[in-house]
Amino acid sequence: MKNTSLSLLMIVISLFIGQRIIADDNQSKSNYLTKESFKNPSMQYKPKPLWFWNDTTVTRTGIEEQMTAFVNRCGYGGFSILPFGKKFKPEYLSEEYFEVYKAAINKAKDLGVYLDIYDEYGFPSGSGGAINGDDTPRFMNKYPDHTIKRLDKLEKEVAGPSPFHLALPDTGIIEGVVAMNIETLERINISPLIKNNLLDWNVPKGNWKVMCFYIVKDGDPNVDYLDAESVKKYISMTQEQYYKRFGEHFGKTVIGTFFDEITMYRAQGRIWTPKYRAQFQNCYDFDPIIYYPALWYDIGKETVAARNYLFGFRTQLFAESYPKESSEWARAHNVKATGHQDNEEIVNPVNTSGDLMKCFKYQEIPGIDKIGGNRPAEKFYKIVSSAAYNWDNHLIMSETYGDMGNISWDEIFSIAMDQYSKGINVLIPHAVWYNDKTRGVFFLPELSHRNPIYRDSLPVFNQYLSRLNLVLQNEDKVIADVGVLYPIAAMQAGNYLDGPLGHYKGGVEIPDMDYLEVSRLLSNEIGLDHIYLHPEVLSERCIIKDKQLIMPYKKESISMKVLIIPSVLVIDIDNLEKIKAFYDLGGTIIFTTQLPERAAQFNKDSRVREIMAEILPNGISSANNKGGKIFFVQQPDKSTLLSALKYSGQTYDVNFPSEQVLHYIHKKGKNDVYFFANPISTAFDGQVVIKGTKKLELWNPHTGEISKAKYKLQDINGEQCTVVDLHVDPIKSIFLKVI
Numbered sequence: 001m002k003n004t005s006l007s008l009l010m011i012v013i014s015l016f017i018g019q020r021i022i023a024d025d026n027q028s029k030s031n032y033l034t035k036e037s038f039k040n041p042s043m044q045y046k047p048k049p050l051w052f053w054n055d056t057t058v059t060r061t062g063i064e065e066q067m068t069a070f071v072n073r074c075g076y077g078g079f080s081i082l083p084f085g086k087k088f089k090p091e092y093l094s095e096e097y098f099e100v101y102k103a104a105i106n107k108a109k110d111l112g113v114y115l116d117i118y119d120e121y122g123f124p125s126g127s128g129g130a131i132n133g134d135d136t137p138r139f140m141n142k143y144p145d146h147t148i149k150r151l152d153k154l155e156k157e158v159a160g161p162s163p164f165h166l167a168l169p170d171t172g173i174i175e176g177v178v179a180m181n182i183e184t185l186e187r188i189n190i191s192p193l194i195k196n197n198l199l200d201w202n203v204p205k206g207n208w209k210v211m212c213f214y215i216v217k218d219g220d221p222n223v224d225y226l227d228a229e230s231v232k233k234y235i236s237m238t239q240e241q242y243y244k245r246f247g248e249h250f251g252k253t254v255i256g257t258f259f260d261e262i263t264m265y266r267a268q269g270r271i272w273t274p275k276y277r278a279q280f281q282n283c284y285d286f287d288p289i290i291y292y293p294a295l296w297y298d299i300g301k302e303t304v305a306a307r308n309y310l311f312g313f314r315t316q317l318f319a320e321s322y323p324k325e326s327s328e329w330a331r332a333h334n335v336k337a338t339g340h341q342d343n344e345e346i347v348n349p350v351n352t353s354g355d356l357m358k359c360f361k362y363q364e365i366p367g368i369d370k371i372g373g374n375r376p377a378e379k380f381y382k383i384v385s386s387a388a389y390n391w392d393n394h395l396i397m398s399e400t401y402g403d404m405g406n407i408s409w410d411e412i413f414s415i416a417m418d419q420y421s422k423g424i425n426v427l428i429p430h431a432v433w434y435n436d437k438t439r440g441v442f443f444l445p446e447l448s449h450r451n452p453i454y455r456d457s458l459p460v461f462n463q464y465l466s467r468l469n470l471v472l473q474n475e476d477k478v479i480a481d482v483g484v485l486y487p488i489a490a491m492q493a494g495n496y497l498d499g500p501l502g503h504y505k506g507g508v509e510i511p512d513m514d515y516l517e518v519s520r521l522l523s524n525e526i527g528l529d530h531i532y533l534h535p536e537v538l539s540e541r542c543i544i545k546d547k548q549l550i551m552p553y554k555k556e557s558i559s560m561k562v563l564i565i566p567s568v569l570v571i572d573i574d575n576l577e578k579i580k581a582f583y584d585l586g587g588t589i590i591f592t593t594q595l596p597e598r599a600a601q602f603n604k605d606s607r608v609r610e611i612m613a614e615i616l617p618n619g620i621s622s623a624n625n626k627g628g629k630i631f632f633v634q635q636p637d638k639s640t641l642l643s644a645l646k647y648s649g650q651t652y653d654v655n656f657p658s659e660q661v662l663h664y665i666h667k668k669g670k671n672d673v674y675f676f677a678n679p680i681s682t683a684f685d686g687q688v689v690i691k692g693t694k695k696l697e698l699w700n701p702h703t704g705e706i707s708k709a710k711y712k713l714q715d716i717n718g719e720q721c722t723v724v725d726l727h728v729d730p731i732k733s734i735f736l737k738v739i
Contacts (some may be wrong), residue, residue: 033670033671035706038467038470038471041463041466041469041470043112045077045470045473046075046076046077046078046462046465046466047077047428047462047466047469048078048080048113048114048115048116048428049079049080049430049431050082050399050402050430051431051433052431052432052433052442053088054085054435054442055084055435056088057088057089057090058089058090058100058434060100060103062434063104064103064107066432067104067108067111067113068107068111070449073448073458073459074458075461075463076462078113078255079108079115080118080256080428081115081118083097083118083133084442085132085134086134092121092133092134092136092138093138093237093241101246105246109252109253114255114256115254116255117256117257117258118257118258119238119258119259119260120260121134123261124260124261124263124342125222125259125260126139126221126222126234127139127140127221127222128142128237128238131221131222138237139233143230143237146224146229146230146233147218147220147230148218148220148271149218149224149226149272150215150267150268150272151270151271151295151497152169152214153211153213153296154168157207157208158203158208158210159208160202160208161205162202163200163201164201164203165198165199166201166212167197167199168194168197168198168212170197173215173274174194174212174213175292176189176191176212176213176277177190177191177199177210177212178289178290178292178293180208180209181208182206182208182209183207189289189290211292211293215273215274218267218271220266220267223322224321225263225264225266225271226271226273226276226314226318226321227273228324228325230321232325235326239326239329239330240329242254243333250334251333251334254335255336256336257326257330257338258337258428259322259337259338260340262322262323263341263342263353264314264318265351265504269497269499269503276313276314276317279317280310283313284313291310294307294310294496295310295496296497297496302602304493305493305601305604307492307493308489308570311350311495312488314354315354315358318359319359319360319361319363320362322339323339323361324361324363328362331364336364337363338366338367338395338397338426339363339397340366341353341359343506344356344384345379347509347510347516348510350488350492350495350506350507351506355488357488358387358488358534360391363393365395365426366384366393367384367396367397367398367399368380368381368397370398370399370401370402370415370419371399371430372402373403378418379519381418381419382422382519382531382532383532385422386486386531386532386533388423389551389553394473394475394554395425395426395473396424396425397426397427398419398426398427399428400415400419400429401445401447405444405445406444406451406453410681410731413731414679415679416461417679417733418663418679420472420665420677421523421662421676422523423478425468425469425472425473426469427465429447431446433446436450460702468701471675471735474670474671476667476673477554477557477668477669478558478666479667479668480530480531480558480560480666481528481530481559481560482528482530482561482562482563483531483533483538483551484515484531484532484563484566485532485533485535485563485566485568487513487567487568488534488535489535489568489570489571489572489600490513490569492570493600494511494570495508512567512593513567514566514636518566518592518636524663525661526638527654527655527663528652528654528655529664529665531551533551535572535574538578539574539575539578544581544587547561548560548587555669561648562589562650563590564589564592565589565590565591565596566592567592567594568596569596569597569598571596571599572600572601573599573607573608579611579615580611580615583624583629583630584626584628585626585628586627588629588630588648588650590633590648591631591632592632592634592636593633593634593636595612595619596608616632629647631644631647631648649717651691652691653666653691654666654690655688655689656686657687657689658686660684662677662688662726663678664677671737671738673699673737674690675734675735677728678731678732680730682730683728683729684726684727687726688723688726689714689716689722689723690736691719691721692720692721693713693720693722694711694722696709696736698734698737699735699737700735701735702733709724709726710724711723711725724736
């Protein structure tokens, strides 16, 4: 009876505590943006830099002293600890290592700051120290059969009729053997003729290329990025070891995990996995081996569809492995996972990240790396933030400033405000360093009080980031009137293995790809926010209502008035059917550079031509009695694209009447907030036209000050609008908050 009473009492107490926590959480969410919280954001919104434990012995005393200084003198709110370099001690994943890590967790708790678990020693993630660590391939040593594999090809040319004998490679796994007629491109799967690793085939008349496809261990020490079971083993060796020792701190002091620079350009760009063929067949109900020649060669009219299936499925396996497994493990352990690909700055990503949107389909916090070395990550911010919106996520990370040298404060602020205006809302500064003396900082800049260039202004900058995080790290929907189709089908269709650019640069340049230029024009020159739509999301999730294309997002939806189809020779047929339906029901479509001619599916090219003839019979423009409009902008620049946008007759959410524009993002939900950024060296002094009747205040993220906005209401094209007089100094930004 005593035990029963005690149990009931505990249940009542638990329910009360749970209700109190929920109430407190709801209260904090409803009141998180106040004038006081904006002036002094809480610790959870302060940036957490990468903290390199580099090339020296890390001690408890050193950890505690540095953390205290980084927090109190720089204004940081936590860290992602990155073990790095051959001289790092204690040994990675040893008990001594976890003892010093425990000191970091305890000190973070004392300081009221937060930690993310970086899942590697060095980088990229997946080897346990083999690269940029101590050269020890811990994962390969423990799980030798679960490292990266490569697809190889042995080929012979033979003329028939004649007998043909071929000894197949005796290492690796034979995927299959396909013969292709060099003249007619007829293909025959001759894999069933293999016996005891020998192939005997009676060659028909003609000249044939016999191709044996086989999988070998590449020698790369990283985990097989295409195999979820292998990734689970890596997680058990790394993240799980932290949880085993520090689980009580997860969700409290430890709030996230971070993976770094996973990619498919490894294995000479031919990364593959032994389960590929069987998993493909299970997914699509046909054997892909007959299409393997398309990975290297033109196989005729089936080439573009074959490549879309083959490369698309490889990306699917990639997305379902490291990003998905990391996120699912994190959620199960009460933390959030982030991380990014390597070489995100490749226009054709098929041989690097596979598909720079879909690789984040299952990742809770998609990420990107803004790094030195003439790598223009800024062109791709919108792709990564759009990936988050496409799959119902709201946090977007950027590891920022690595290897950029001791850049100026103007450049630091300019990069940050450009990122936040394009959807990024978790900026991880790169970096602070444990050892800045013996070896020196390996990748400048060192963003701490020890660097005299940045010492005095770091607290100001980190307070600025804290205010941006406070206002923009939420589930409020993004308001964007324009959708841009992500042209992955065209890029997969034109891609092949062992391309002339080399695997590190993506291998193959696809002609006429203008999707990045269209995005740049919209953001930087026209001043019109937009969202990339992944073909899968356009087909499966988007609906058409009231002449708008609606993408469901959390509690509300993102509504687009205009859909831009950038240069696409090849298009998903379901996408084109949805585009036609949008036009038929009054939507506005803008095609650029290259009109679609072929389908990403087998035997659908004629349907592509049929639809295009229906909706754009003269190849230039068309309109229907529902109000639908289509324009073909053959050479998109500011003038031609802006003309098409204006002629559509739409009133956009934000408009800049003069030549000057600002970068911006508009989020609406619990709050209604516009973030305007001027990341250039010329002041903005002009008007901003905002659709609707608004009462506005100016919230200055640089100072925390709040003041009245100067505006008037005006009827424009039959729509009530709010016209704001706005001055934004060079390399400055401002919030307009609706009150």
